[in-house]
Amino acid sequence: MPGQRVFLHSRTLPVRMVAPSLKLQDLIEEIRGAKTQAQEREVIQKECAHIRASFRDGDPVHRHRQLAKLLYVHMLGYPAHFGQMECLKLIASSRFTDKRVGYLGAMLLLDERHDAHLLITNSIKNDLSQGIQPVQGLALCTLSTMGSAEMCRDLAPEVEKLLLQPSPYVRKKAILTAVHMIRKVPELSSVFLPPCVHLLHERHHGILLGTITLITELCERSPAALKHFRKVVPQLVQILRTLVTTGYSTEHSISGVSDPFLQVQILRLLRILGRNHEESSETMNDLLAQVATNTDTSRNAGNAVLFETVLTIMDIHSAAGLRVLAVNILGRFLLNSDRNIRYVALTSLLRLVQSDHSAVQRHRPTVVDCLQETDASLSRRALELSLALVNSSNVRAMMQELQAFLESCPPDLRADCASGILLAAERFAPTKRWHIDTILHVLTTAGTHVRDDAVANLTQLIGGAQELHAYSVRRLYNALAEDISQQPLVQVAAWCIGEYGDLLLEGNCEEIEPLQVDEEEVLALLEKVLQSHMSLPATRGYALTALMKLSTRLQGDNNRIRQVVSIYRSCLDVELQQRAVEYDTLFRKYDHMRAAILEKMPLVERDGPQADEEAKQSKEAAQLSEAAPAPTESQASQLLDLLDLLDRASGDAQHPPPLDPSPGGALVYLLDLPCAPPPPAPIPDLKVFEREGVQLNLSFIRPPENPALLLITITATNSSEGDVTNFICQAAVPKSLQLQLQAPSGNTVPARGGLPITQLFRILNPNKAPLRLKLRLTYNHFHQSVQEIFEVNNLPVESWQ
Amino acid sequence: YASLYFCCAIEDQDNELITLEIIHRYVELLDKYFGSVCELDIIFNFEKAYFILDEFLLGGEVQETSKKNVLKAIEQADLLQEDAKEAETPRSVLEEIGLT
Numbered sequence: 081m082p083g084q085r086v087f088l089h090s091r092t093l094p095v096r097m098v099a100p101s102l103k104l105q106d107l108i109e110e111i112r113g114a115k116t117q118a119q120e121r122e123v124i125q126k127e128c129a130h131i132r133a134s135f136r137d138g139d140p141v142h143r144h145r146q147l148a149k150l151l152y153v154h155m156l157g158y159p160a161h162f163g164q165m166e167c168l169k170l171i172a173s174s175r176f177t178d179k180r181v182g183y184l185g186a187m188l189l190l191d192e193r194h195d196a197h198l199l200i201t202n203s204i205k206n207d208l209s210q211g212i213q214p215v216q217g218l219a220l221c222t223l224s225t226m227g228s229a230e231m232c233r234d235l236a237p238e239v240e241k242l243l244l245q246p247s248p249y250v251r252k253k254a255i256l257t258a259v260h261m262i263r264k265v266p267e268l269s270s271v272f273l274p275p276c277v278h279l280l281h282e283r284h285h286g287i288l289l290g291t292i293t294l295i296t297e298l299c300e301r302s303p304a305a306l307k308h309f310r311k312v313v314p315q316l317v318q319i320l321r322t323l324v325t326t327g328y329s330t331e332h333s334i335s336g337v338s339d340p341f342l343q344v345q346i347l348r349l350l351r352i353l354g355r356n357h358e359e360s361s362e363t364m365n366d367l368l369a370q371v372a373t374n375t376d377t378s379r380n381a382g383n384a385v386l387f388e389t390v391l392t393i394m395d396i397h398s399a400a401g402l403r404v405l406a407v408n409i410l411g412r413f414l415l416n417s418d419r420n421i422r423y424v425a426l427t428s429l430l431r432l433v434q435s436d437h438s439a440v441q442r443h444r445p446t447v448v449d450c451l452q453e454t455d456a457s458l459s460r461r462a463l464e465l466s467l468a469l470v471n472s473s474n475v476r477a478m479m480q481e482l483q484a485f486l487e488s489c490p491p492d493l494r495a496d497c498a499s500g501i502l503l504a505a506e507r508f509a510p511t512k513r514w515h516i517d518t519i520l521h522v523l524t525t526a527g528t529h530v531r532d533d534a535v536a537n538l539t540q541l542i543g544g545a546q547e548l549h550a551y552s553v554r555r556l557y558n559a560l561a562e563d564i565s566q567q568p569l570v571q572v573a574a575w576c577i578g579e580y581g582d583l584l585l586e587g588n589c590e591e592i593e594p595l596q597v598d599e600e601e602v603l604a605l606l607e608k609v610l611q612s613h614m615s616l617p618a619t620r621g622y623a624l625t626a627l628m629k630l631s632t633r634l635q636g637d638n639n640r641i642r643q644v645v646s647i648y649r650s651c652l653d654v655e656l657q658q659r660a661v662e663y664d665t666l667f668r669k670y671d672h673m674r675a676a677i678l679e680k681m682p683l684v685e686r687d688g689p690q691a692d693e694e695a696k697q698s699k700e701a702a703q704l705s706e707a708a709p710a711p712t713e714s715q716a717s718q719l720l721d722l723l724d725l726l727d728r729a730s731g732d733a734q735h736p737p738p739l740d741p742s743p744g745g746a747l748v749y750l751l752d753l754p755c756a757p758p759p760p761a762p763i764p765d766l767k768v769f770e771r772e773g774v775q776l777n778l779s780f781i782r783p784p785e786n787p788a789l790l791l792i793t794i795t796a797t798n799s800s801e802g803d804v805t806n807f808i809c810q811a812a813v814p815k816s817l818q819l820q821l822q823a824p825s826g827n828t829v830p831a832r833g834g835l836p837i838t839q840l841f842r843i844l845n846p847n848k849a850p851l852r853l854k855l856r857l858t859y860n861h862f863h864q865s866v867q868e869i870f871e872v873n874n875l876p877v878e879s880w881q
Numbered sequence: 882y883a884s885l886y887f888c889c890a891i892e893d894q895d896n897e898l899i900t901l902e903i904i905h906r907y908v909e910l911l912d913k914y915f916g917s918v919c920e921l922d923i924i925f926n927f928e929k930a931y932f933i934l935d936e937f938l939l940g941g942e943v944q945e946t947s948k949k950n951v952l953k954a955i956e957q958a959d960l961l962q963e964d965a966k967e968a969e970t971p972r973s974v975l976e977e978i979g980l981t
Binding site: 105108109112148151152155175176177180181184214217220221224225249252253256257259260285286289290293331332334339340341342344345348380381383384387388391420421423424 | 924
């Protein structure tokens with residue numbers, strides 16, 4: 081029944097048919113009175129039907145009211161496109177009320193993507209040229225809000241005329257409309273550029289503000305304009321200076337700061353003009369210092385100006401002292417109680433940390449404190465900034481802080497924090513043991529959040545640090561015994577226990593508390609990992625292989641291991657099944673080979689194949705001795721200044737060359753080592769350096785299996801009365817050769833013939849190019865620091881032919 | 882601002898702190914105009930909220946930094962509207978009571 085469809089309301093409503101349309105406020109009240117979404121929709125649909133009818137009837141008197149109601153409904157998200165034409169009619173009307181609502185409707189409903197919007201161009205043109213000031217204002221406002229490129233082109237002449245109007249009310253609007261027009265039609269820059277310089281002489285703040293905005297827009301779009309406006313820098317400086325030094329003016333001040341909006345805009349323009357321009361930058365230096373020191377920072381308005389000043393100082397060619405001042409201001413911001421200010425400080429410091437590293441470093445403690453922020457966007461930025469501030473001198477302290485943070489940080493930051501710590505550790509680790517400890521800590525704290533290559537990195541790191549094998553395996557064993565849920569940790573621990581199980585059972589290790597571990601306990605732990613539902617398939621693979629390796633490392637009989645291996649022959653996981661079958665066969669049919677096959681693994685290449693593949697290849701590699709420790713990154717990058725003779729040799733020496741990308745690569749690498757047959761004709765040693773009892777000798781080896789390879793061992797000896805410390809040797813070779821420096825045996829040569837330092841250089845010379853070698857030595861001797869750079873002469877011809 | 886929330890979209894290089902000032906200035910303008918503005922004021926007079934905004938910002942940029950000037954402009958426009966309405970009032974009243 082029709083009556084039922086009327087909304088239930090406590091007051092009686094006027095009967096629709098006869099009464100005039102609802103007032104806007106009444107409609108709003110009705111809509112808000114609706115109790116459900118469906119009710120609201122009903123009210124609105126009914127009203128829209130009336131509005132549509134009214135539009136059709138063409139009632140001019142209430143048109144503005146109908147459109148206003150329609151706009152409200154539009155704001156709620158309901159369709160209102162049928163009001164578009166009404167906007168046009170209202171704009172064309174002579175009544176101010178109509179125009180006001182009509183233009184508002186145009187801004188809300190007309191869209192430059194649809195052609196209908198062009199229809200108001202004419203009305204705007206008329207209003208701009210003939211309307212009273214408020215009407216001109218409406219037209220300009222609409223134009224700058226929804227004016228399309230076409231409209232802008234059509235109406236540019238009108239707006240240009242208005243720039244010269246006496247009334248500031250219209251002029252300020254015209255200027256900002258010009259800004260919009262230039263954004264839409266860049267070619268119009270030529271129209272609006274000429275009046276700018278003149279407008280800068282105005283005193284009206286609104287006009288000044290608009291003009292500066294316009295100039296900024298012009299400069300951002302055209303280098304020619306930028307050059308042109310550089311000449312107003314002195315004038316801008318003067319305007320800003322006047323603002324800053326003038327006393328309090330009620331009209332434009334906020335919290336004791338004179339027109340902060342204008343100040344910020346001027347500073348922004350100065351930034352653009354001073355960027356990459358020495359002269360302009362110099363002109364503004366004093367003023368910037370003045371603003372930076374005199375602005376009242378008790379409220380946000382002052383801080384806003386200060387912030388803009390800092391941004392400008394950092395972006396132009398400012399004096400070093402000024403830059404430091406700016407960074408210090410940001411540092412002060414970090415201590416501000418207002419969260420927003422801390423936020424902008426962190427974001428800005430992040431942008432500056434590369435270019436002004438040492439200045440930002442000074443605020444490191446404050447930045448680290450910000451890690452404790454409760455607000456997520458703040459703590460995230462604090463983390464990024466903290467990571468960027470880690471360097472070799474503060475790495476230990478920073479890592480402590482970051483690791484503490486890792487333990488308590490919110491989950492979405494865990495992954496970034498973990499990978500940040502690992503990266504920093506890789507770059508700046510002071511010792512291998514520290515590095516291993518750090519990675520271990522990260523794996524135990526946030527194991528599930530680390531990147532995939534963390535496992536490979538850690539195993540390679542441990543593998544390469546022979547002196548730390550016992551230490552590592554013990555720590556890992558302890559960690560594993562406590563918790564088998566963190567997969568990366570479990571994988572590394574399983575691998576280590578498999579490799580170094582014998583060290584685990586040996587008993588004493590200096591660096592860690594003595595641990596009595598039973599063989600059975602070890603096996604039980606690995607079995608637990610194997611059986612746990614928390615273990616990933618890959619992890620179980622590691623555990624199984626580790627168990628297998630232990631069969632050669634442990635003293636007791638292997639019954640338990642054989643049992644486990646046997647059980648897994650029927651495991652549903654194909655990978656485990658295959659392994660178990662192979663291992664079982666090893667026990668049953670090839671037991672005589674088992675020891676050789678399961679020998680300690682050679683060092684895995686960093687980019688090399690998975691550790692598990694290596695196990696299969698270790699069958700053949702078992703004959704050879706253990707590989708040399710991991711090659712350190714060549715320090716030849718620091719020799720760039722020496723390379724006039726050796727034409728960019730350092731470029732090649734920076735990365736260990738991948739000798740052979742295929743999985744067999746590791747084998748070739750191993751075969752390179754001088755082991756089996758001695759080289760046919762030994763190359764004589766060469767003394768290359770002597771100074772005050774410190775001597776450097778080179779010895780050469782060319783393995784017969786690889787004619788392109790040359791191994792040079794440098795030996796540093798000391799027959800003087802004073803110790804040699806911090807000894808570093810760097811080398812460079814010609815571009816066509818490849819050089820790898822391995823880690824030296826140490827940095828100190830004690831006095832009176834103490835233990836020499838040796839270091840191995842590996843040089844690849846496939847083209848048999850003439851060998852040239854430049855060396856740089858740095859060390860401390862007799863309380864003096866010594867640096868020697870020289871090219872080695874008399875290199876034996878046999879070393880490269 | 883009691884139960885009022887404001888959201889402002891700015892560009893990458895814009896100064897966030899001055900944006901806060903812009904929002905604050907707008908609230909002050911509304912406050913002065915409506916007398917202790919609250920949510921309902923803005924809802925029932927949304928078109929006025931737009932008109933005030935349009936005297937403070939233009940094309941996304943600040944056009945007038947004097948509170949006084951902005952409020953004066955609104956006042957004048959309102960007066961213009963009132964004058965126009967007064968001229969037509971007799972007619973509308975007749976319409977309101979159902980007589981043409």
